[in-house]
Amino acid sequence: MPRRVAVIDLGSNSARMAIFERTSRLGFFILREYKIKVRLGEGAYENGGVLQDAAMDNVFCAFSEFKHFIKLYKVNKVLCAGTSALRDAPNSSVFINRIKNELGLGLKIIDGKMEAFYGGVAALNLLSPLSEATTIDIGGGSTELAKIKDGKIIDTISLNIGTVRLKELFFDKKDISGAAKFIDDMLSNLPNGFNSANIIAIGGSLRAISNAIMQIKKHPLKLVHNYSYELKEHSSFIEKLAFANVFDLKDFPVKKDRYDTIREGAMIFSKVAKRLGGKKIHTSGAGVREGIFLSNLLRPGIKFPQNFNPSLRSLQDRFIETSNPNTPKYAKILFDVLKPLHKLDDKYANELVIASKLYSLGRFLGFYSEHAHSSYIVQNGLNYGYTHEQKALISAIIFYQGKLISELGEFKELLPSIDEVRWLSFLLGLAKAVNISDEMEFSFVNHALHIKGIKNFFMVKESIKKLVKPSIFAITFD
Amino acid sequence: MPRRVAVIDLGSNSARMAIFERTSRLGFFILREYKIKVRLGEGAYENGGVLQDAAMDNVFCAFSEFKHFIKLYKVNKVLCAGTSALRDAPNSSVFINRIKNELGLGLKIIDGKMEAFYGGVAALNLLSPLSEATTIDIGGGSTELAKIKDGKIIDTISLNIGTVRLKELFFDKKDISGAAKFIDDMLSNLPNGFNSANIIAIGGSLRAISNAIMQIKKHPLKLVHNYSYELKEHSSFIEKLAFANVFDLKDFPVKKDRYDTIREGAMIFSKVAKRLGGKKIHTSGAGVREGIFLSNLLRPGIKFPQNFNPSLRSLQDRFIETSNPNTPKYAKILFDVLKPLHKLDDKYANELVIASKLYSLGRFLGFYSEHAHSSYIVQNGLNYGYTHEQKALISAIIFYQGKLISELGEFKELLPSIDEVRWLSFLLGLAKAVNISDEMEFSFVNHALHIKGIKNFFMVKESIKKLVKPSIFAITFD
Structure with a gap:
């Protein structure tokens, strides 16, 4: 697979492009993301799914623009x-041919179950692991569900409920109860096998809702990915x-460009999650x-190898020229040795x-305040596979690494x-200090940590003496 | 010149190593810095400059440890x-031979004028330009001055005044007035050609004093390099x-490991700067x-080419794969076009x-919050050649780039x-938006900015419409 992909x-509402590096x-x-509201579904839901000329022209322009960036970034x-x-569109093939002939882009229609599957693959690999969960991906025209169990995608389904669809068929006509009934009808046939206490929320509308909740709760991390909340608390x-009036949306912590379909998204989500x-x-x-x-990337499989994390690896790839395997090795040994x-x-x-x-990581930016730079990079770059609690802890261990902590901030x-x-931060500080030798030995005897292997390292011993010990014990250098 | 140097x-107080990349x-x-307080001058000033065995052993250990890191970082x-x-040492050659034979390090003695010259070269190339200035580099054994004028080093001198020297000869004997007289005597022969309103403060003691002043003034940037203050305000x-009692040093915002010679450094600086x-x-x-x-690096010259900044270049080298020359080009044109x-x-x-x-810059870390990452990297990595005011402004322009600014923070x-x-941030936002085309044209007529060249770029036009205009005028796309 090439370096940049x-x-x-192309959804009913937006055309989006992500450039993966x-x-x-x-x-x-992800190097770049682009989004253009092309409203391909506009006017189609009341016309038997037929794509309208203006909407197709929008997409054509959007794709031309995407091509520009594809070239610019040497994708x-x-x-x-x-x-x-x-x-849904009876006239899709004409459109697909136009895109192929004039732009050279091979646009493929993916069916609903496949779309649900892709959402499942993303959740399975890029969220912190859950033994059981169901994804809900709400789009403009449809909503996809994938049931995940024990690291496998065991069922998928696509429902013709979507934000733009609801908007055009009901909300624009002020028929809110009609929308509710439409969703309820669609959900009546949903197999119970999709039920799950863990819901994975995918798509722009659900990100907007999570972002709103993060703002209300003054959540200290910025990135919405892997943010969790209790449904009961926010339902x-x-x-x-x-059910908000469109003029009252300004009172919700939601971005303006979401106003057009956020109510529809919230209604679908509320009903599906409850169901x-x-x-x-x-x-x-x-x-x-x-x-x-x-x-x-993972073909023929759909999962990363056990214990592989693509963000961790990618941060190491980008920022660390040669990683020192002694540091994690000694960190683990010291954790065990000092366990008592x-x-x-x-x-x-x-x-x-x-x-x-x-x-x-931060050394790549410069020697001064390396700990702060590394901590910043973890907070903003260790995106996939960790809960916010884990990210905050990893970032804090790195920030303090054995320095005085008077409060957690x-x-x-x-x-x-x-x-x-x-x-934990002391253990990192210690492991980092002794990583210069491959043959360190540690033992904890008589309330003293005995460190063997750096007797002649003046600077290393000085740096260990500067670490703030979290409890009273001696350190000797044998 | 190789990649890592x-x-x-080796001074009277510390042995230091910097690894340049x-x-x-x-x-x-600078990739890494190391410092070991070897106190090579200890005991020498009262023994005719003869290096003491314990002090030489300290240096030997320190250099062995440095060699370890030289190998680790593939220098x-x-x-x-x-x-x-x-x-000063009559027995230096024995010591230099030992270092050569046992560690393979070629330690060269540099004379006082050369030492002053090196300080001048650093100041000349790495500080924001000053048409006239004198460097003061206070060390453990001596103080070096270099007079800079119109981008040239026009005179240098080394004075046998140093912090460890003063400490051993006077401060340790509580003879503070003796120290003052010693400095005054040394300064009486200093040529007036070194006089200058601009003083460049070099060395650990003077960095510690500047750091203390930054803390007192709650200066918003962390790095001490290029921090300026009025002498009158802080003399x-x-x-x-x-003149502080050693037990009162804890009341000054100075780090503990500076306590031993900070009073001597402050006295020398106070007198030399006044002189x-x-x-x-x-x-x-x-x-x-x-x-x-x-x-x-610059041999046979001693200056970077005009308009070359090593930090700017190095940040581009590390973080930007392909820079787009359109952005600075259009930024400058738009600055001129919108000047009225x-x-x-x-x-x-x-x-x-x-x-x-x-x-x-921040794209290297990831697409989300690129502006914040870039701004962070500028604040922490654009070290050389800019005043703190310039760094803060560059960082702010990048942070906001045309978004709403309600307060400056x-x-x-x-x-x-x-x-x-x-x-300025609006101009960057605009230049960045239009950088996709090489053939843009801009004109400002009838209170409207006419932009030619992106008529078919839907996303680009959308992003321009989202910029917060700093005053009322129209933008048209021709």
């Missing part, structure tokens, strides 16, 4: 998929949004485009080891206790 | 210079520090090590153009008026 996704075989990040491969509006807010028995909502910033990219003292839950060894792989609500953060 | 500088022919940044070239303590603070008629103090984080590196409207001082075109070369005191920042 663009995935274009691979930084190694499986490491990647080597373009995958181009059309969803609900194209599926009345979502319903209020669904599935959803309790906890997990937001996915990744959806169909990521799913298409990953299906190509710190008594931390074993699960935190994971975050400590990840922090010890990423603490030097803005991420406090996401972090474990200050003593636990002190211990 | 280490420069070791070249990112292109002349672009570079291709090591430059190793000894200053005052070695110059009483510096004198208070010079030179200094009015404005410019802090240089760069000194002898940078001077040695640059003299090798914005009426900005022409000097700001410079910061606008630099911002338009660096606005996409923490950097307000360093920035021009909010209207000027609005205009």
